[in-house]
Amino acid sequence: MGANAQNAISLQGVGKQFAMGQAKPSLKTLALNLVRGQWATRRFWALQDISLEVPQGQFLGVIGPNGSGKSTLLSLIAGILRPTVGQVHTQGRICTLLELGAGFHPDLTGRDSIFLNAAILGIPQRRIAAAIEAIIGFAELEQFIDEPIRAYSSGMKMRLGFAIAVNVEADILLVDEVLAVGDEQFQHKCYQKAAELHTQGRTLVLVSHDLPVIEKFCQRAVWLDRGELRADGDPGPVLREYEASVPHADELGAK
Amino acid sequence: MEIASNLRVLWARRELIWLLVLRDLKLRYQGSLLGFMWSLLVPLVQILVLTIVFRRFMRLDIPNYSVFVFCAYVPWIVFQTVLGDSCKSLLEQRDLVRKVRFPHEALPIATLVGGVIHFLLYLAVLLAVLACIPVHFFPTLLLIPLLILIQAALMMGLGFLFSCLQVYYHDIAYGVQVLLMVWFWLTPIVYPRKAVPEKYLFWYDLNPMTAIVGGFRRAVLPTPELIQAAPWELIAQAAAISLLVLIVGYLVFRWRSWHLPEVL
Numbered sequence: 001m002g003a004n005a006q007n008a009i010s011l012q013g014v015g016k017q018f019a020m021g022q023a024k025p026s027l028k029t030l031a032l033n034l035v036r037g038q039w040a041t042r043r044f045w046a047l048q049d050i051s052l053e054v055p056q057g058q059f060l061g062v063i064g065p066n067g068s069g070k071s072t073l074l075s076l077i078a079g080i081l082r083p084t085v086g087q088v089h090t091q092g093r094i095c096t097l098l099e100l101g102a103g104f105h106p107d108l109t110g111r112d113s114i115f116l117n118a119a120i121l122g123i124p125q126r127r128i129a130a131a132i133e134a135i136i137g138f139a140e141l142e143q144f145i146d147e148p149i150r151a152y153s154s155g156m157k158m159r160l161g162f163a164i165a166v167n168v169e170a171d172i173l174l175v176d177e178v179l180a181v182g183d184e185q186f187q188h189k190c191y192q193k194a195a196e197l198h199t200q201g202r203t204l205v206l207v208s209h210d211l212p213v214i215e216k217f218c219q220r221a222v223w224l225d226r227g228e229l230r231a232d233g234d235p236g237p238v239l240r241e242y243e244a245s246v247p248h249a250d251e252l253g254a255k
Numbered sequence: 256m257e258i259a260s261n262l263r264v265l266w267a268r269r270e271l272i273w274l275l276v277l278r279d280l281k282l283r284y285q286g287s288l289l290g291f292m293w294s295l296l297v298p299l300v301q302i303l304v305l306t307i308v309f310r311r312f313m314r315l316d317i318p319n320y321s322v323f324v325f326c327a328y329v330p331w332i333v334f335q336t337v338l339g340d341s342c343k344s345l346l347e348q349r350d351l352v353r354k355v356r357f358p359h360e361a362l363p364i365a366t367l368v369g370g371v372i373h374f375l376l377y378l379a380v381l382l383a384v385l386a387c388i389p390v391h392f393f394p395t396l397l398l399i400p401l402l403i404l405i406q407a408a409l410m411m412g413l414g415f416l417f418s419c420l421q422v423y424y425h426d427i428a429y430g431v432q433v434l435l436m437v438w439f440w441l442t443p444i445v446y447p448r449k450a451v452p453e454k455y456l457f458w459y460d461l462n463p464m465t466a467i468v469g470g471f472r473r474a475v476l477p478t479p480e481l482i483q484a485a486p487w488e489l490i491a492q493a494a495a496i497s498l499l500v501l502i503v504g505y506l507v508f509r510w511r512s513w514h515l516p517e518v519l
Contacts, residue, residue, distance in 0.1 A: 018517060075516065079356040082513045096355055107282055116278060119271040120355050 007091065008172050008203035009054035009077055014086035016047040016072055046072045047227045049086075054220075056091065056171075057201040059194070061214030061235060063242055064224035070207045073224065074174050077205060092171025092203075095121055097161055106150035110141055113149055114164055123168045131167050138189070139163035159186060166193050172203045191217070211239050261509065264358050271357065275365035276372070294373060295380060298332045305445050317447065319476060325384065326475045327444040327468040329377045330406055334464065335435050337370035341414035342421045342428040349519040359512050360505075363414040371407055385475060398474040405490070406467050409497035412504030419508045422518055442468055448484045463500075466493035 020042040047069040054060050062070050075081040076088050078096050108116065114135055118128040128135075136145050139159040149157065165173060194217055197204065208214055214221055214235055221235040223242050231238045265272075284290040305328075306321040317323050344366040345352060345359065352359060378399065421427040442464040443451070451459050459465060469485025 075353075080353070080516050094356070105278065105282065107285060108278065112278070112281070116274050119268075119274045120351060120357050122268065122271075122357065125270050125274075 006056055007053045007089075008056040008058070009052070009091075009205070010087075010089040011050050011052040011076070012087045012089075014047060014050045014052075014076060014083045014088060015045055016069075016076060016081060017043050017045050017084040020044050045084075045227050047076070047083075047224075050229055051086075052222065052229070052232070054203060054205070056203055057198070058220060059198060059204045059206065059218040061218035061221040062205060062207045062224060063209070063211065063214060063221060063239070064230075065246070067226075068224040069227040070224055071176060072227075074176055074205065074207060077172075078174055090172060093122070093169075094172045094174065095165050095168055095170030097165040097173065097175045107148050109148055110136075110145040110152070110160060113160065117161075117164050118168060121164075121168060121170075128168070135160075135163045135167045138167060138193075140186075155183065155186075162190060166197065170202070172205070173197065174205050176207045177209065211243070215239055258509070261358065261360070265360055265364070268358055268361055272361050272365050272368065275361060276368045279365060279369045280372070291376065295377070298328055298377070301332075302328055309445055315446070318478075322385065322476060323447075323472060324445060325381060326471040327442075329374070329381050330402070330467050330471055331439065331442065331444055331464070333370050333374045333377065334406065334410060335439070336373065337367060337410045338413055338417060338431055338435060339428075340366045340370070341410075341417045342431055344414070344418045345422050345515065345519070346418075352519050353516045359515055360415070360508060363418040363508070364411070366418070367407060367411050367414055370410060371403065374403060374406075381475070395474045395477045398470055402467050402470045402474070402490075405463065405494045405497050408494075408501040409463050409467075412497065412500035412502070415501075415504035415508040419511045419515070422511075422515055438462070438464070443484075444468060449480075460489060460492065461496065463493035463497045466490045 050073065062073060064070050072081065074096070076083055077090060078094055079088070079090070080096075105113070105116075111132070114132060115125060115128060119125065136142055139156075139162070141156060141160060141163075144152065144156065152160070165175075194204070198217075204217075206214065206218060218235050220233065221231075221238040222229060223231040223238055231241055284293075287293060289296070302321060302324050305324050309315045309324075310317075310320045341363055344362045348362055351357070352362075382396075417427055417431055441459070441462060448459075448465060448469060466485055466489040469481070470490050472481045473485045
């Protein structure tokens with residue numbers, strides 16, 4: 001380890017293979033396959049030969065078309081998935097900003113959801129109890145916090161998820177395409193918070209199609225294309241190269 | 256070694272397990288006026304019907320028949336509920352499993368803990384009913400915690416197995432319903448174990464629920480006959496089988512655990 005102790009995230013020659021087609025074959029298909037002698041399922045590489053060192057305190061933007069392996073990369077860093085080949089190392093506590101709805105049962109109140117979400121992320125209840133007012137305040141949900149989540153708009157759910165993630169003091173924050181939902185004013189608040197996290201030396205990996213956001217916040221961008229690392233470096237050049245490869249890039253970039 | 260570290264992680268995450276239990280209880284009874292009363296009403300009606308059918312119609316000659324059934328039905332209803340719920344415990348949380356890293360065991364464990372809490376509530380009702388009926392309290396009641404432990408091990412092992420297999424094959428939940436129906440009649444709940452012909456007893460007794468149900472009767476109604484129906488050897492054998500099921504279930508679950516986010 002020693003040599004890359006200052007790296008918050010380190011991936012070495014990482015590849016991830018998934019089984020394709022029906023993950024859950026019915027008994028009928030199972031029997032048919034058996035008769036046809038098809039035992040092996042088709043497989044494909046979602047990510048291939050990814051090596052990436054993210055120093056502590058760096059904000060890394062991940063771009064690429066749909067299906068290029070961005071979410072798989074986040075899941076590997078988060079330790080949800082195990083790489084098929086290669087090694088993933090992380091230093092410090094990781095917090096995944098949950099996609100809308102995950103961890104939030106529609107019948108639970110906002111307050112209960114905060115506690116449950118924190119528990120799932122591994123944060124002690126007493127710590128969350130101390131931070132709960134800050135979370136509710138940040139999400140601007142004071143009036144609705146004891147209402148069931150099913151009454152929340154998607155923007156409210158997003159605010160709640162974001163408020164939890166930034167208030168639990170994780171060393172590594174993984175964010176998958178969620179900021180786009182908030183209104184201008186809340187987005188501005190998120191950016192302020194992001195700047196604050198940056199000065200605190202937290203590491204952030206942001207997957208987004210919102211290129212200006214990546215350019216504004218990240219010190220580095222990687223471009224994933226069909227599971228492979230196509231470019232890695234300063235956001236400016238990487239984004240322009242990416243834009244040049246995508247038809248109608250201006251529409252995409254302008255959100 | 257991997258197992259030891261997994262168990263340490265689970266212990267460190269006990270707060271999460273407890274919150275999941277509370278959430279399940281809250282969601283189960285939320286929005287119903289009678290709440291837990293429903294969970295009570297179903298078995299009570301069932302016991303009433305069984306008593307009428309077997310006592311009045313079939314003229315089964317067993318003293319204190321309703322208590323005889325009640326003692327056995329309490330562990331059974333918990334068993335049935337926990338196994339039914341276990342099939343859903345991972346599947347209903349697919350978002351969590353796919354999006355966050357946490358020990359997946361927490362989900363079926365939370366289902367089990369919820370079941371044990373219901374167990375204790377049912378027991379409180381059973382003992383309250385017994386207090387009104389002329390049966391005596393004996394120190395044999397101390398047998399009950401041991402029986403709960405054995406049954407919890409059995410339910411946990413099957414819970415691990417079913418929750419994880421259900422992710423791969425949705426047939427499991429249907430299969431479990433059939434299994435439970437057969438299992439109900441192959442457990443001496445509405446009839447005594449002595450009704451079973453001797454030559455079948457070896458196989459019959461491999462079912463740990465036989466000893467658990469018999470043990471409950473023995474604890475509550477320690478007549479010589481009921482003590483004889485659930486001897487210590489039988490209880491020990493049930494404990495051994497339950498432990499084996501627990502170990503197998505846990506190992507299968509551990510083996511599939513990393514794969515779950517990919518298939519859910």
